[in-house]
Amino acid sequence: MRKNVLVVGAGGVGRVVAHKCALNSDILGDIHIASRSAEKCRAIVESIHEKKHMRSNAKLEWHQLDAMDVQATVDLIRKANAQIVINVGSAFVNMSVLSACLETGAAYIDTAIHEDPRKICETPPWYGNYEWKRAEECAKRGVTAILGAGFDPGVVNAYARLAKDEHFDQIKDIDIVDINAGSHGKYFATNFDPEINFREFTGVVYSWQNGAWQTNKMFEIGKEFDLPVVGKRKAYLTGHDEIHSLSRNFPNANVRFWMGFGDHYITVFNVLKNLGLLSEQPVKTAEGLEVVPLKVVKAVLPDPASLAPDYTGKTCIGDFISGTKDGVDKEIFVYNVADHKEAFNEVGAQGISYTAGVPAAVAALLIAQGDWDVRKMANVEELSPWPFIKGLHQNGLKTFLKDERGEDRLISE
């Protein structure tokens, strides 16, 4: 049994994680929230108190922290006596937070691959570039490190594992589909930090097909999916973290990721990209001022956190998995549907943050309770899926399965 959680990061996802940890503080113990922004931490603590989400008289504290500073992170982990660290800070701090966990023995959880701020869309193997280089050290020191434990990557990896365990003898295709059918009511906005959000789409699109990496351009390959609840939606082949770990764990399957985009998003994105306004390379104005265009675009766009109160509609994220069982071809769809408004009412964040944050808190619960305290580095598909899927259900994310006969049922209860 491990206890006391340190949440690194106080954006929308950090808020969800903190609320969900508080709601499980009878199991998790003390909850500490740390971020560069004291103000954002404080707002989350206030929100938890306001909603009376603490379930024990354990501590709820916040701390200002530069998570790029390993020693400061080590000191905070020790001071908080945290045995579990949930890293939902910027994509640039994974390696420093993991280093602090290795030094202190605390378990580590994150929800996205590490990125170098100076690079855009690095080439696969992504986990191989940074995280997996530490796998041996984790195993040697007996440190649990769960990588990519959000929704995608995360829950979608568990769905693939579930399919392998129970529904197929052989898996041919794993098509992960992520549709946000919600509406924020603004002309245009990104659901995450625009700098991170756009970086996902400005490079080469990678997919794993026929046993090798395939490359395409963004918005080159589009496909309409007919989905439960949200209906027919257009999605585009996109590079995404989980393709890499799934390609290692399902080397004979085709692994593709499809992100839903409306025509309006694509138009705005293409204009900005083609004009050079998504560039992270500085330009000089006629007046001689050096400016990074992407940072100006970020400055004029709505703050993603500001979207939550007015966000309506639903998300649908899941895995289309096809293959053979007992010699017969079949396809299933394992998925979740989340509601933006319900998420906001519960924890003050929109559905995208909610679906990313709940799984990380559930992963912490599974480590605290022992199910996932594997004392090594692991991606989610390498772990037992049922405790995760059940835990998600208890914490607000239900799982449905539409089988080869078109029958759709709740499987997570």
Next chain:
Amino acid sequence: MRKNVLVVGAGGVGRVVAHKCALNSDILGDIHIASRSAEKCRAIVESIHEKKHMRSNAKLEWHQLDAMDVQATVDLIRKANAQIVINVGSAFVNMSVLSACLETGAAYIDTAIHEDPRKICETPPWYGNYEWKRAEECAKRGVTAILGAGFDPGVVNAYARLAKDEHFDQIKDIDIVDINAGSHGKYFATNFDPEINFREFTGVVYSWQNGAWQTNKMFEIGKEFDLPVVGKRKAYLTGHDEIHSLSRNFPNANVRFWMGFGDHYITVFNVLKNLGLLSEQPVKTAEGLEVVPLKVVKAVLPDPASLAPDYTGKTCIGDFISGTKDGVDKEIFVYNVADHKEAFNEVGAQGISYTAGVPAAVAALLIAQGDWDVRKMANVEELSPWPFIKGLHQNGLKTFLKDERGEDRLISE
């Protein structure tokens, strides 16, 4: 007879004006080019020498000048002994250059209304805001000041006057149509300084209809025109300088200006505008840097001057004029067609600069020769149109007239 010309401004239009003045230097005498940028002035002088465009052994000189500085401009006019000043500098210097002309007695020519850099799309009466306040002083001092002597405003005003003099008893509608059917081969670019170009389209659209100012939004009213040479083209109701002076000189006519835009231009413009990237109000980046978004957009767009070498296709600008003659309703179209490539081959500028610059040089010739040396302030429709139209023809811009029977003929020869 007046002589010796000072050209203020060394952008694309300044280049055309300087070349055309040089080609008429047997009449105009010395040619002086002044701008904030010594480099641009020097390039124009070199281009004139290279093309052997000087037609006399008069002087061809350039000067660095801040035309906002009235005394410096007065000093330069005197030093150059310039009796004619052609102001094709930024829209912000009209008042200071006019002041210098009033002090020295030099004739003044410009091609666009004065603008205050701190305001965007001021409300009508535009000329009344600045230029016409000096009309009395011009008359008192006997200073010739020809306002708006480019193509539009300028030539299109002369076309309206021609129609009134020779083709109608009563004019009902003056619809000025400006179509650039050329292609610069870039994803997106503006033909003038993006700061000025976008400012034209970010405010309210004014037109003069039924004896009063009407307001619309940009891109609210679109209409397809079937034009000679360039064919069917969509144009949008737009505010433009000449609507104001024509509304005073043709108060009973409806005066509208239509600017051609392709769907792609409108898409890009709308994205930039709706995101707030065309704003001249500074925003602050996450890093605390204060930046004016419009200046960043300008920095990433191609320099308009760089478009000229690869510009192909044609422009068509003219006036649809309808009314009655001898009790019968009729409509005519008076117009010019210019070619981007031909303009570049002749003077190293694209067609948009060419059509704006040639008329200003012709106006200078008409002042030098006495036809337009009216010793007061005047808009082009208040002056005799034939010497202007003939002079344009001799200097590269032909005028055609398509009459009520659909017959199309060259009238400027």
